Amino acid sequence: MSSTLTLAEMLAPVQPGLERMRAILAAELTESGPVGERVESLARFRGKELRAAMVLLAGQAVGNEHPELPQVAAVLELIHLATLVHDDVLDGADLRRNVPSVHAQWDEQTAILLGDMLYSRAFHLSTRLRSVLAAQVLSKSAQRICAGEMEQAALRYRFDLPQERYEAIAGAKTAELYAAACELGARYQGDPALEGPPASPPVGWALELREFGREVGLAFQIIDDVLDLEGQEEQVGKRVGNDVEDGKVTLPVLHVYASASGPVQAAIREAYQGSLPAGANRLEVLRAACDLGPGIHYAKGRAQDLLQNALRRAHGLPDSAAKNTLVRIAEYILRRQR
Amino acid sequence: MSSTLTLAEMLAPVQPGLERMRAILAAELTESGPVGERVESLARFRGKELRAAMVLLAGQAVGNEHPELPQVAAVLELIHLATLVHDDVLDGADLRRNVPSVHAQWDEQTAILLGDMLYSRAFHLSTRLRSVLAAQVLSKSAQRICAGEMEQAALRYRFDLPQERYEAIAGAKTAELYAAACELGARYQGDPALEGPPASPPVGWALELREFGREVGLAFQIIDDVLDLEGQEEQVGKRVGNDVEDGKVTLPVLHVYASASGPVQAAIREAYQGSLPAGANRLEVLRAACDLGPGIHYAKGRAQDLLQNALRRAHGLPDSAAKNTLVRIAEYILRRQR
Numbered sequence: 040m041s042s043t044l045t046l047a048e049m050l051a052p053v054q055p056g057l058e059r060m061r062a063i064l065a066a067e068l069t070e071s072g073p074v075g076e077r078v079e080s081l082a083r084f085r086g087k088e089l090r091a092a093m094v095l096l097a098g099q100a101v102g103n104e105h106p107e108l109p110q111v112a113a114v115l116e117l118i119h120l121a122t123l124v125h126d127d128v129l130d131g132a133d134l135r136r137n138v139p140s141v142h143a144q145w146d147e148q149t150a151i152l153l154g155d156m157l158y159s160r161a162f163h164l165s166t167r168l169r170s171v172l173a174a175q176v177l178s179k180s181a182q183r184i185c186a187g188e189m190e191q192a193a194l195r196y197r198f199d200l201p202q203e204r205y206e207a208i209a210g211a212k213t214a215e216l217y218a219a220a221c222e223l224g225a226r227y228q229g230d231p232a233l234e235g236p237p238a239s240p241p242v243g244w245a246l247e248l249r250e251f252g253r254e255v256g257l258a259f260q261i262i263d264d265v266l267d268l269e270g271q272e273e274q275v276g277k278r279v280g281n282d283v284e285d286g287k288v289t290l291p292v293l294h295v296y297a298s299a300s301g302p303v304q305a306a307i308r309e310a311y312q313g314s315l316p317a318g319a320n321r322l323e324v325l326r327a328a329c330d331l332g333p334g335i336h337y338a339k340g341r342a343q344d345l346l347q348n349a350l351r352r353a354h355g356l357p358d359s360a361a362k363n364t365l366v367r368i369a370e371y372i373l374r375r376q377r
Numbered sequence: 378m379s380s381t382l383t384l385a386e387m388l389a390p391v392q393p394g395l396e397r398m399r400a401i402l403a404a405e406l407t408e409s410g411p412v413g414e415r416v417e418s419l420a421r422f423r424g425k426e427l428r429a430a431m432v433l434l435a436g437q438a439v440g441n442e443h444p445e446l447p448q449v450a451a452v453l454e455l456i457h458l459a460t461l462v463h464d465d466v467l468d469g470a471d472l473r474r475n476v477p478s479v480h481a482q483w484d485e486q487t488a489i490l491l492g493d494m495l496y497s498r499a500f501h502l503s504t505r506l507r508s509v510l511a512a513q514v515l516s517k518s519a520q521r522i523c524a525g526e527m528e529q530a531a532l533r534y535r536f537d538l539p540q541e542r543y544e545a546i547a548g549a550k551t552a553e554l555y556a557a558a559c560e561l562g563a564r565y566q567g568d569p570a571l572e573g574p575p576a577s578p579p580v581g582w583a584l585e586l587r588e589f590g591r592e593v594g595l596a597f598q599i600i601d602d603v604l605d606l607e608g609q610e611e612q613v614g615k616r617v618g619n620d621v622e623d624g625k626v627t628l629p630v631l632h633v634y635a636s637a638s639g640p641v642q643a644a645i646r647e648a649y650q651g652s653l654p655a656g657a658n659r660l661e662v663l664r665a666a667c668d669l670g671p672g673i674h675y676a677k678g679r680a681q682d683l684l685q686n687a688l689r690r691a692h693g694l695p696d697s698a699a700k701n702t703l704v705r706i707a708e709y710i711l712r713r714q715r
Binding site for chain 1: 411513524532
C-alpha cells in the first residue's frame with residue numbers, strides 16, 4: 040500500500056514545518072549586489088529536502104514540535120547545499136539535477152567562495168537559535184563529512200580496506216547529516232537544561248533516532264554503491280561505473296577481492312588502474328575480470344540488515360503519523376532501484 | 378624609538394595569552410588517521426598571529442582579560458587559516474610563506490576539503506565558548522570575507538568603480554578579521570548580560586576598537602595595493618604587478634583613471650586587457666600608459682588618514698602597555714615598505 044505514496048504524500052505530516060523551513064531558506068538565499076545573483080542562483084539546486092523532513096519527523100515522532108525546528112532544518116539544508124557545491128568542484132561535475140553546476144555556470148573560484156559562504160551562513164543561522172546545540176552538533180557533522188571525503192580520496196585503490204573503514208567513510212559522507220537531523224529533531228529544546236549539554240552524547244529517543252538516521256543513510260550509500268556497479272544507466276538515471284573510474288573500492292568489490300585468488304585479484308586491480316584502450320570502460324573490464332554477483336549480494340544484505348535495524352528502532356516509537364512516515368522512508372530505501 | 382622594536386617585543390604584553398592560544402590551536406590541528414598528516418601539515422602556515430594578538434591587546438586595553446579570550450583568538454586564527462588555504466586555490470599560488478601551499482603539496486581536492494574542515498572546526502571551537510558572541514560575530518565575518526572576494530572577482534576590469542565600493546571590498550578582504558578581533562577582545566565577557574545580545578552592534582570601547590581594527594586593516598590593504606604597483610620585487614619580497622595581471626583595479630589606478638583624458642583611459646584599459654607580446658609585463662605597459670604618481674600619492678594619503686583616525690582612537694584609550702602596542706602597530710603599518 041505504502042509503495043504507491045509519493046514522497047510528498049509521505050511527508051504530509053510535516054508539510055507546515057517544511058513550508059516554514061523553505062521561507063527561512065529563501066531568506067538566506069536572497070542577497071543584493073553583484074554577489075546576489077550568484078547566491079540566488081543556488082535556489083535551483085533545492086532538492087527533496089529529505090534531511091529537513093527528518094528533523095521535523097523525528098521531532099514529531101517524540102512529541103517535540105519546538106517552534107525553532109524549521110530553522111534547525113534550514114541550517115541542515117544550507118550545510119548540505121554547501122557540500123554539494125564543493126562536491127561538484129571536487130568531482131568536476133558540470134551538471135547537478137539537470138542544471139549546470141555552480142562552477143560550470145560561473146567558475147571554480149565562485150563555486151569555492153559560494154560554498155564557503157554557505158557554510159558560514161549556515162553557522163550564523165545556527166547561532167541565532169536559542170540554544171547552541173544545533174550549532175555544535177552540525178559543526179561537528181560538517182567536520183566529519185570533510186574528513187570522510189578526504190579519507191576516501193586518500194584511500195583510493197585500497198583493495199584491502201576493512202569493511203569497518205569503508206562504512207566509516209560512507210557513513211561520514213552520507214549518513215552523518217541524516218543522523219544529525221534525527222538527533223536534533225528529537226533533542227532540540229532551545230534550552231540546555233532540557234536537552235542536555237551540547238557536547239554530551241544523545242540519550243534516549245535522541246540516541247535511538249540518531250542511530251536510525253545513521254543506519255538509513257549508510258544503507259542508502261551502500262545501495263548507491265551497488266547501483267553504480269550493477270545498474271543500467273537508463274534505470275539508474277545517471278552514468279554508472281563512476282566509482283571504478285575514480286578508484287573508489289566499494290563494499291561489493293572489497294568483498295569479492297577478499298576471497299578471490301591471486302590472479303583474479305590482479306585482474307581486479309588491473310581493471311581499476313591498468314592502462315586501457317581508448318574508449319574502454321573500466322566497469323566492463325571489471326565485470327569481465329570477476330563475478331561481482333556475490334559481492335553485490337553481500338552488500339545488499341548488509342544494507343538490508345541496516346534497514347531492518349532502523350525499522351526496529353522506528354517501530355519502537357510511540358504511534359504517530361510521523362512514525363509511519365519514518366518507517367515508510369526506510370522501506371522506500373530498501374526498495375530503491377535508482 | 379618604537380621603530381627598533383621587533384614585532385615579538387611589541388607583543389610582549391600579550392605573550393602569555395598568545396602561548397595559550399598556540400596550545401589551543403595546536404590541539405585543533407592534531408588528528409590521527411590518514412587525514413591527520415594533512416591537518417597537521419597546516420601548522421607550517423602559522424604566521425605572525427597578529428589577528429590573535431589584536432584580540433588580546435584590545436581586551437587588555439579596556440581591562441578585559443576574560444580567560445576565554447585565547448580561545449576566541451584561536452577561532453580567529455583558524456578562520457584566517459581556512460581563508461588562506463582556499464585563497465591559494467583561487468589564486469593558483471603554489472607557495473605560501475616559502476613552503477608549498479596545500480594544493481601544491483597534496484592536490485586541489487585536499488585543499489578545498491581542508492579549508493572546509495578548518496571553517497567547521499573554527500565554528501565548532503566557537504560553540505564551545507560560554508557565550509555565542511564570538512560564534513555569531515565571526516560567522517558573519519566569514520560571510521563578509523567570501524562576499525568581498527566574490528565581489529572583487531565580479532568587478533574585475535571595472536575602471537569606474539566608486540572609491541566607496543573599492544574600500545568595501547578591500548575592507549571585507551582584509552579589515553574584517555582585524556575589526557572582529559578588536560571588537561571581540563573588548564566586548565567578549567562570556568555572558569550575554571554583560572556583553573549585550575550578539576546580534577546588536579558593538580557600543581562604547583568595543584565600537585571604537587572595532588573601527589580601529591577596520592581602519593588599520595583597510596590601510597594595510599591600500600598600502601599593499603600601492604606596493605603592488607610601485608614596489609620593487611627585491612624590496613617587497615614578492616612579485617609585483619599581480620593586480621594588473623589579475624584585472625584588479627585598485628585605488629591608485631581608479632584615481633588616475635577618473636581624471637585622465639579619453640586616450641589615456643583607453644591606454645590604461647589596454648594595459649590591463651589588451652593582447653600583449655609574449656613575455657611583456659602589464660605593469661610596465663601601465664606605467665608607460667599613464668603617470669601613476671598622483672594616484673599613488675592619493676592612495677597613500679588615504680591610508681595615512683585612516684591610520685591617523687585609528688591612532689586618534691587608540692590614544693583615547695586608558696593608559697596601558699596594550700594601548701602602547703596598538704599605537705605602535707598602527708605606526709608600523711604607516712611606515713611599511715613591504
